[in-house]
Amino acid sequence: MGWSDENPIRLLLGLGFWVQGFRCLPWMAINFFLKDALKVAPSTLQLLQNSANLPMVGKPFYGVISDAVYICGEHRIPYIAIGVLLQAISWLSIALISPSTISIFTITLFLLLGNLGASIVEVANDALVAETAKQTSINSKSNSKKSPSGELQSFAWMLTSTGGVLGNLIGGIVLNRFSPKLMFLAFGLILAVQFFATISIREESLNLSKSSSSKSTGIKNQLSQLLTALEKQPEIFYSIAWFSASYAVIPVLTGTMFYYQTQFLNLDSSVLGLSKVFGQGALLLWSAMYNGWLKTVQPRKLISALQATIAVLMVSDVLFVKGIYREMGVSDSVYVVVFSGLLEVLFQFKVLPFSVLMAKLCPPGCEGSLMAFLMSAVALASIVSGYLGVALASFLGVSAHDFSGLPPGILIQAACTLLPLYWASWIPTDVRPPGRKND
Template sequence: MHSKARNPLRPLLGFGFLVQGFRCFPWMAVNFFLKDGLRVAPSTLQLLQTSANLPMVGKPFYGVVSDAVYIRGEHRIPYIAIGVLLQAMSWLFIALLPQSSISIFTFSVLLLLGNLGASIAEVANDALVAEAGRQPTSTTSTKRTSSGELQSFAWMLGSVGGAIGNLLGGIAINQFSPKTMFLVFGLLLITQLFLTVAIRESSLDLPKSSSKSSIQKQLSELSVTLRKPEISYSIAWFALSYAIIPILTGTMFFYQTQYLKLDSSILGLSKVFGQAAMIIWSASYNKWLKSVPPRKLISALQATIAVFMVSDALFVKQVYRNFGVSDTVYVVFFSGLLEVLFLFKVLPFSVLMAQLCPPGCEGSLMAFLMSAIALAAIVSGYLGVALASFLGASAQDFSKLPNGILIQAACTIVPLYWSSWIPDYIKASKKVD
């Protein structure tokens, strides 16, 4: 009992997901740095932000490597440290380089480096969650739910980090330069790096692996796992449910800041409300919704997203003003909730995948899932740029934005027609070794 109290697993994961959630702090500054510092157009802003996520697509490779390649006898802690180091280098370079030396190309390369580090660290953290969720316990029922509880813990800490980051970001952007915010986050990452390397993986009390796999063997096991229909069809549906929706985040950001002239603190509060909703969702899922069939829960969330998108179209048409709802109130509450509704689906789906995942392939499968989501988000972002261009939406003309949002809503409904690809039960929960 005493040794368990000293297990640094939860503090390690908690701080890791807290910092991961806090990444929204510098990324809020990125939006304003691109808009006001580099003077980019809405479509260019969205294009740069979307392209910066390309390293996330490589997550399966990072997962396979972390599963198979041990560094000084460890295969999770070193990869977290490497990922944190790359992020720190990225943000500190951006913060310390002279303004005249930062071109769109330089900025994009450094953002790619930062997201490469973030993706490596996220893979290692996600693998730790999946791996620790298989820790043997005294009863099979406890064993079945431990993964979901650790997932909820990680999500809640990530949401807390996001809430703090968005709140402080909305305030700081009016008080400090974006480069100062980049510097603050870089120093936080240096702190995380020192705390991470001080922990030995043997102290985490993880389940013992029967043997170390080669990369070739790990790829083979991942291939076998992905050929399981309940896994492959589920991931295909999940990825398509994102990719098919043309996101208009760049245009909406300009609409809120240029046209409505909302203060950055309002945007920060909107994101804080969204993160608070994420915390409530994580706790609610863990307490009441884990027994709900995955297909039913995820489909309901998909339909809810479409409803909120229709509401966004009414907002841009200024319908809510006629009912006395101010732009500020709508953006804080409704826009903040819509933004995180896209993420609500990830929690029940990642728990489903962790329970369907065969032992020894946790890092690879969870990384493949996150990679599929990242690729889908990139496709969605590029489709959004194309849609905005087709509609003629720009920083000066938002008249066609409601039409674009309604197209989004229609595309969101389409995946419900093949929701049967998701299991309506959790197969892994029926038989636990």
């Protein structure tokens, strides 16, 4: 089930997650467009980056709707199509709008619309992954076969990473030669192709289990199932609480670091593109390694190790800003490509083992709701993290022309990153599928 040649699940999810990874192309262009064309300050850039993610906080609502409300007898593909269409409208509008009418306010509205569409698509795709993975596991057990736990999640992550590698590689090269608006236009056309490919697929061809694709259960009932899952399975609630806090307590300085690399160090956009390519390549390798060797490691140990590694690389950034690596013969470009690229994606590394953990704990029937609740919590935590970073940079006096407060800011970052390790016991070590009693 789910992986036969007749089943278009590979096409639907593969294209969806690839485009999701390829979103880095227009977002890289947005950063340079805001800095160079609109001359925004680092704090403004970071505020806009995080505020544009506000639609992601509504993911539980989108998940409940997609679980409970069917459109023409389907409850996943129509929502994917709607989300893709909203993104296409957003990016094509930014690309085609007259330069005389462009403002931060206008771009913010279109980015909010685009991220609303992206969040709807991600909710539907994540629910499909959870449903298909759970059904595959059930079929494997009934046929006395080894369950390919985490295989579909790894497949999705590999496609996302592949899209990210290509998007960042193209973006780093094209930004030196063409207007960012051309990148917005190209991505909008790719979304149009995805839209028509999506509406050509019938949901019944995905062979979802009857329990997942039966008649609508109602929004109130779906909310009740989600709340019941959080109340009666405390390991789910505590795990999500820890995972969200592991992002929220870190005051990230992404906007400040972007300006430091491009304004102070005068690094070319191709260097930043290669940095993101390296990071996405590492993410792709991580997906393969997890599926091959690491999926048997206890989630608590694996996620805690990743959290500690993030803190170590942050301390390394202090040495970079102080010029110590430069004195050792390591150029700024090499460091940014390798270490900065790796640090940026390490935050995403944790999501794969944690999503596999949630898929195992998730009760049947509320996959979309629970996975959406998880990603909403992470989105809200990331927004809080970004706002804390703006406040920290302001407190330390960091600006587009003064980066003297950046090293202590990064050290504070690293210290905050280690804090969640003190309550890592909230992540379970012994995972049992829902409905099974302890032996």
